[in-house]
Amino acid sequence: MILELDCGNSFIKWRVINATEGAVVAGGIVDSDQALVAAVATLPEAPRRCRLVSVRSEEETASLSARLAQHFALDVVVAQSAREVSGVRNGYDDYQRLGLDRWLAVLGGFHLAHGACLVMDFGTAAKADFVAADGEHLGGFICPGMPLMRSQLRTHTRRIRYDDASAERALSSLAPGRSTVEAVERGCVHMLQGFVRSQLEHAHELWGENFTVLLTGGDALLVQQAAPQARVVPDLVFVGLAMACPLD
Numbered sequence: 001m002i003l004e005l006d007c008g009n010s011f012i013k014w015r016v017i018n019a020t021e022g023a024v025v026a027g028g029i030v031d032s033d034q035a036l037v038a039a040v041a042t043l044p045e046a047p048r049r050c051r052l053v054s055v056r057s058e059e060e061t062a063s064l065s066a067r068l069a070q071h072f073a074l075d076v077v078v079a080q081s082a083r084e085v086s087g088v089r090n091g092y093d094d095y096q097r098l099g100l101d102r103w104l105a106v107l108g109g110f111h112l113a114h115g116a117c118l119v120m121d122f123g124t125a126a127k128a129d130f131v132a133a134d135g136e137h138l139g140g141f142i143c144p145g146m147p148l149m150r151s152q153l154r155t156h157t158r159r160i161r162y163d164d165a166s167a168e169r170a171l172s173s174l175a176p177g178r179s180t181v182e183a184v185e186r187g188c189v190h191m192l193q194g195f196v197r198s199q200l201e202h203a204h205e206l207w208g209e210n211f212t213v214l215l216t217g218g219d220a221l222l223v224q225q226a227a228p229q230a231r232v233v234p235d236l237v238f239v240g241l242a243m244a245c246p247l248d
């Protein structure tokens, strides 16, 4: 069994795969290292190996690795930046600066698309990355995702205040809001969908009709209607993680 982790700025996504077939046997989303340890401790069979990607600080990533080594005697392989993997070339001037979650989503996206692709990831931040048919990563865009937009409005205004349960209810429609919570939650979704449409336009300018669109991240479903042709791949970062960190 292999434990795989995707440590984002808000949540740790984890799953356990069978080392031989790669079948997913367990998984979940947790908001702390402690909660991860607790979840893994309840598994019927302890994982023997672990690979992870993190966009957290070096210290946080090292501390999580140490905790996993201590609790489960796991050897942890941490994904590292690279100029090129599996025919995909990192497009950043300084390849080490490209967020590792973006890099792995790009690797996974190109692998699944077998050609030009637009990869969009909706987590704490919203990210779009472009990969040409020859594997060249052309770069991308980063803007605030749903959690950041929402918290900026709540923090920097006096009268925008609402709870998580009403936020969830507000997203049952995208019609003009008739309350603060509806106006904000739906407004932010419209911002993200606008982002998606402009990335699609850019991809059309580059490649005409010849490209694949991949959506991932915790908020991918909020934007799906803006990209009806897109493939939603919730585990896209894990696809790239396996490519960047083969364990055999």
Ligand SMILES: Nc1ncnc2c1ncn2[C@@H]1O[C@H](COP(=O)(O)OP(=O)(O)O)[C@@H](O)[C@H]1O
Residues within 6 Å of the ligand: 007, 008, 009, 010, 011, 012, 013, 029, 122, 123, 124, 125, 146, 147, 217, 218, 219
């Ligand atoms: N089952 C879930 N658990 C937690 N957050 C979720 C879940 N499904 C969707 N989300 C949403 O996903 C977003 C976080 O996305 P994620 O890709 O995990 O971010 P990050 O990688 O930056 O930590 C949040 O806006 C959250 O509300």
Ligand SMILES: CC(C)(COP(=O)(O)O)[C@@H](O)C(=O)NCCC(=O)O
Residues within 6 Å of the ligand: 008, 009, 010, 055, 097, 098, 099, 100, 101, 102, 123, 124, 125, 126, 127, 142, 145
């Ligand atoms: C852009 C990000 C903050 C996204 O983080 P996430 O939303 O996945 O938590 C992360 O990919 C990152 O720290 N990138 C480094 C900067 C860059 O990619 O240019």
Ligand SMILES: [K+]
Residues within 6 Å of the ligand: 007, 008, 009, 101, 123
């Ligand atoms: K992420």
